[in-house]
Amino acid sequence: xxxxxxxxxxxxxxxxxxxxxxxxxxxxxxxxxxxxxxxxxxxxxxxxxxxxxxxxxxxxxxxxxxxxxxxxxxxxxxxxxxxxxxxxxxxxxxxxxxxxxxxxxxxxxx
Amino acid sequence: xxxxxxxxxxxxxxxxxxxxxxxxxxxxxxxxxxxxxxxxxxxxxxxxxxxxxxxxxxxxxxxxxxxxxxxxxxxxxxxxxxxxxxxxxxxxxxxxxxxxxxxxxxxxxx
Numbered sequence: 001x002x003x004x005x006x007x008x009x010x011x012x013x014x015x016x017x018x019x020x021x022x023x024x025x026x027x028x029x030x031x032x033x034x035x036x037x038x039x040x041x042x043x044x045x046x047x048x049x050x051x052x053x054x055x056x057x058x059x060x061x062x063x064x065x066x067x068x069x070x071x072x073x074x075x076x077x078x079x080x081x082x083x084x085x086x087x088x089x090x091x092x093x094x095x096x097x098x099x100x101x102x103x104x105x106x107x108x109x110x
Numbered sequence: 111x112x113x114x115x116x117x118x119x120x121x122x123x124x125x126x127x128x129x130x131x132x133x134x135x136x137x138x139x140x141x142x143x144x145x146x147x148x149x150x151x152x153x154x155x156x157x158x159x160x161x162x163x164x165x166x167x168x169x170x171x172x173x174x175x176x177x178x179x180x181x182x183x184x185x186x187x188x189x190x191x192x193x194x195x196x197x198x199x200x201x202x203x204x205x206x207x208x209x210x211x212x213x214x215x216x217x218x219x220x
Contacts, residue, residue: 008116100210
């Protein structure tokens with residue numbers, strides 16, 4: 001009947017660094033090579049997506065997302081190796097939290 | 111530099127059953143024998159506190175809080191054994207979640 005649920009995220013020096021929504025946004029940016037398209041695919045405004053990216057970049061020593069201006073074929077938005085690391089770290093944390101929640105739910109049934 | 115943080119709660123059939131705020135409210139009701147005084151001590155409106163208590167009572171087979179009307183010295187609001195169990199269960203869950211967060215934070219430092 002009862003179920004343990006929750007949220008888990010990683011904080012940096014000044015506040016939120018990465019959580020489920022930010023992790024998904026990074027994945028979409030990686031997929032589409034564009035903050036605009038990534039934002040649209042998540043029904044988020046460009047401004048909101050940009051602010052989340054900016055916040056993640058500011059919490060990190062190295063940026064997670066970089067935008068190359070101009071060049072042949074126009075600029076591109078890229079998730080860096082640091083960004084990939086953040087995605088991977090959060091996914092592992094999330095998976096372990098799901099395991100924790102399941103095990104805690106089982107304890108409630110006793 | 112990075113720190114794992116989060117929220118954890120227990121859900122019933124229809125939604126939230128008990129989380130940190132509701133657990134604290136139950137403790138205050140137990141302490142003061144009154145929803146009104148408990149609410150005030152948490153800078154919460156009576157209505158808000160009553161709704162939280164009502165929601166917990168509805169998610170539970172047995173009520174967590176009962177109010178006795180009238181009687182010598184007026185009615186009293188009491189946290190039941192079921193309420194004590196909910197407080198205890200949530201506290202244990204919260205403690206284990208804090209341990210989980212600490213251990214996850216340590217992993218991020220590697």
